[in-house]
Amino acid sequence: MTALRVGTRASLLARTQSGQVADLLRERLGREVELVDVTTEGDVNRAPLASFGGVGVFVGALRQALLEGRVDVAVHSLKDLPTAPAEGISLVAVPPREDPRDAVSARDGLTLGELPVGSSIGTGSPRRAAQLHALGLGLDVRAIRGNVDTRLRKVTDGHLDAVVLARAGLARIGRLEAVTESLDPLQMLPAPGQGALAVECRTADPETCAAVGAALDDPATRAAVTAERSLLSTLEAGCSAPVGALAEVVEGEDGEELWLRAVVLSLDGALTVRQSASGPVSAAAQLGHDLARQMLEDGAAELMPPPSATPEHEP
Numbered sequence: 187m188t189a190l191r192v193g194t195r196a197s198l199l200a201r202t203q204s205g206q207v208a209d210l211l212r213e214r215l216g217r218e219v220e221l222v223d224v225t226t227e228g229d230v231n232r233a234p235l236a237s238f239g240g241v242g243v244f245v246g247a248l249r250q251a252l253l254e255g256r257v258d259v260a261v262h263s264l265k266d267l268p269t270a271p272a273e274g275i276s277l278v279a280v281p282p283r284e285d286p287r288d289a290v291s292a293r294d295g296l297t298l299g300e301l302p303v304g305s306s307i308g309t310g311s312p313r314r315a316a317q318l319h320a321l322g323l324g325l326d327v328r329a330i331r332g333n334v335d336t337r338l339r340k341v342t343d344g345h346l347d348a349v350v351l352a353r354a355g356l357a358r359i360g361r362l363e364a365v366t367e368s369l370d371p372l373q374m375l376p377a378p379g380q381g382a383l384a385v386e387c388r389t390a391d392p393e394t395c396a397a398v399g400a401a402l403d404d405p406a407t408r409a410a411v412t413a414e415r416s417l418l419s420t421l422e423a424g425c426s427a428p429v430g431a432l433a434e435v436v437e438g439e440d441g442e443e444l445w446l447r448a449v450v451l452s453l454d455g456a457l458t459v460r461q462s463a464s465g466p467v468s469a470a471a472q473l474g475h476d477l478a479r480q481m482l483e484d485g486a487a488e489l490m491p492p493p494s495a496t497p498e499h500e501p
């Protein structure tokens with residue numbers, strides 16, 4: 187049998203994620219597996235993402251390589267995947283999730299609450315910026331982008347007092363030592379899908395779809411991210427609007443159930459709609475959809491910018 191080709195972007199985070207998936211596939215399928223580089227426009231072009239297609243550019247090139255048969259498996263950060271399904275592509279596995287929380291890396295080991303009023307804090311994500319404003323700490327929230335290393339360096343070189351990043355990204359590239367606080371979801375709900383990976387294959391290659399799915403899929407993580415993404419798609423927020431959501435499988439009175447928490451915020455964090463719901467693990471999509479409908483009734487629709495005004499976004 188020929189080697190299974192796993193496509194990866196060139197960034198350290200992407201390579202690490204794809205490498206871990208490749209290792210698992212080698213071990214569990216007993217097949218030869220090779221990593222194939224696929225460069226995306228998002229890696230090369232440093233202009234604001236929104237000016238050339240948003241986060242979708244990271245995903246598009248890998249999917250293109252999959253459809254053209256240059257690779258057999260594509261690995262993405264799940265939170266970067268658009269909610270709309272892609273023609274000819276199957277989401278075959280959602281592996282066990284990393285810690286989904288957002289993390290602060292601040293000077294002198296400080297936590298958010300210890301940062302003096304007026305401290306500068308960097309993030310490229312409207313969701314993080316809005317939730318930081320909503321905490322009312324008087325922080326000076328600055329827009330930044332760039333890879334994880336570049337963002338951490340803004341603190342170590344003294345340009346910023348702190349940055350907020352996904353803890354999962356730092357864990358995967360071995361930089362957890364930079365974290366000075368992991369944010370409680372009560373203060374900062376992560377992006378839908380944060381901390382989870384998405385493994386895609388060609389729908390026209392059902393053998394690979396089935397084998398990779400059986401080797402890597404984690405049903406609890408899949409249920410959680412299904413609820414979060416169903417909520418997001420019903421909120422019609424795409425990836426770019428300030429929506430935070432976190433679902434977890436918990437032990438309820440009648441066995442396992444899915445617990446979903448969500449927030450929609452105005453960009454300045456002044457107005458928030460916050461809600462939670464729980465339901466059967468088997469009805470994850472319905473849970474997300476219903477909670478979103480309720481949040482829209484509670485006024486979430488009025489908080490969201492029209493699609494044309496969607497802000498630049500680095501999730």
Ligand SMILES: NCc1[nH]cc(CCC(=O)O)c1CC(=O)O
Nearest residue numbers: 263351352354355380381382501
């Ligand atoms: N778009 C950037 C991105 N996509 C996935 C991660 C981190 C890993 C994850 O959330 O799964 C990051 C970096 C960050 O948000 O700090």
